[in-house]
Amino acid sequence: MPCKRVFLILLWVLIAGIQASAQNIMGEVVDLDNRNALNQVSIENIYTGFTVITDTSGKFLIAAAKGQLLEFKKLGYKTVRVRIPDGYLPSYFKIIIQQAPAEVAPYNLLAQHTYKTDSIYFHELYKHELDFPKMSALDAIQHPFSAMSRTNQEKWAFQDDFTENEKQRYIDYAFNPELVKRITGLEGENLVRYMRRYRPGYEQLRSMGEYAFYTYIKRTALKFKDVMNMPNRNSQ
Numbered sequence: 001m002p003c004k005r006v007f008l009i010l011l012w013v014l015i016a017g018i019q020a021s022a023q024n025i026m027g028e029v030v031d032l033d034n035r036n037a038l039n040q041v042s043i044e045n046i047y048t049g050f051t052v053i054t055d056t057s058g059k060f061l062i063a064a065a066k067g068q069l070l071e072f073k074k075l076g077y078k079t080v081r082v083r084i085p086d087g088y089l090p091s092y093f094k095i096i097i098q099q100a101p102a103e104v105a106p107y108n109l110l111a112q113h114t115y116k117t118d119s120i121y122f123h124e125l126y127k128h129e130l131d132f133p134k135m136s137a138l139d140a141i142q143h144p145f146s147a148m149s150r151t152n153q154e155k156w157a158f159q160d161d162f163t164e165n166e167k168q169r170y171i172d173y174a175f176n177p178e179l180v181k182r183i184t185g186l187e188g189e190n191l192v193r194y195m196r197r198y199r200p201g202y203e204q205l206r207s208m209g210e211y212a213f214y215t216y217i218k219r220t221a222l223k224f225k226d227v228m229n230m231p232n233r234n235s236q
Contacts, residue, residue, distance in 0.1 A: 023065070025084065027093030028058040029072060038097065041074045046081075069172065076100055081172060083165050088158035134159070167202035174205055174213070183214060184221035194224045 029041045037058025044051040047068040054060045064070060064084050072080045077097045177191060186194050198220040200208075208216065 023063070023089075025060075025062050025064045025070070025093060026091070027060060027095055029054050029060065029074075029095045029097060030058055032096045032098040035096075038074060038077075041072055041077075041097070044071045044073070045069075046071055072097055081169065083169055083172070085158065085161045085165055087161035171199065171202060171205055175200060180217060180221075183217045186221065186224075190224075190228065194221060197224065 029038045029043075030036060031038055037054075037056075039054050039056045039058060041054040041058070041060070042051055043054065043060050043062055045062060045064050045068055047065075048063075050063065052060055052062045062070065066084050066086045066089065068084050070082045070084065072082070072095055074097065076099055078100050080095060080097050082093070082095065175195065177195065180195055181187060181191055184191075184194065198217075200216065205213070
């Protein structure tokens with residue numbers, strides 16, 4: 001079988017696998033202050049690079065797999081990032097975005113304010129699911145049918161996934177490409193490889209002060225560059 005044909009078959013299988021794991025994410029985007037629907041909001045799947053635009057009623061439909069990150073952008077509004085949950089997946093997403101201030105505030109490298117604001121927003125968005133009470137071991141014994149209920153188990157699984165996704169969102173906001181590029185000078189594929197290899201854990205990141213965080217990025221970037229340049233040094 002010619003190599004070109006083999007390559008095309010493998011490429012088709014790969015694309016089919018990606019498409020099979022993805023699913024259609026439906027929802028709408030509204031303004032935080034007046035709850036009006038927003039059209040012409042750009043929604044990009046950061047993982048695939050695929051982009052769609054909200055219609056006149058603020059609605060959107062985009063393919064995304066669990067764990068992938070969607071970025072919502074509109075001129076005059078703050079950018080919002082939403083990671084698709086790994087577990088329970090809502091059938092409809094209501095995304096609320098906030099108008100950006102007239103003057104851009106100083107760049108906050110740890111993105112504490114943005115993270116806290118968005119965290120409040122997501123807790124409000126999923127308040128019904130998050131406020132659903134968990135059962136203790138004793139409660140589960142006394143109320144076995146409630147403990148075995150599929151609906152209840154899905155809600156508890158969503159609560160666990162939400163907590164984990166909150167941690168990953170915090171890392172996304174703090175350890176972001178703009179900041180890393182500014183500190184390290186890395187770009188393109190090298191930037192992507194560095195961020196995958198040296199992405200900090202949640203507890204690790206929370207324990208760092210601002211200075212320690214910058215130092216971590218600089219130190220690991222030097223280590224990454226040394227490894228990246230090693231073949232060049234060996235050939236001299």
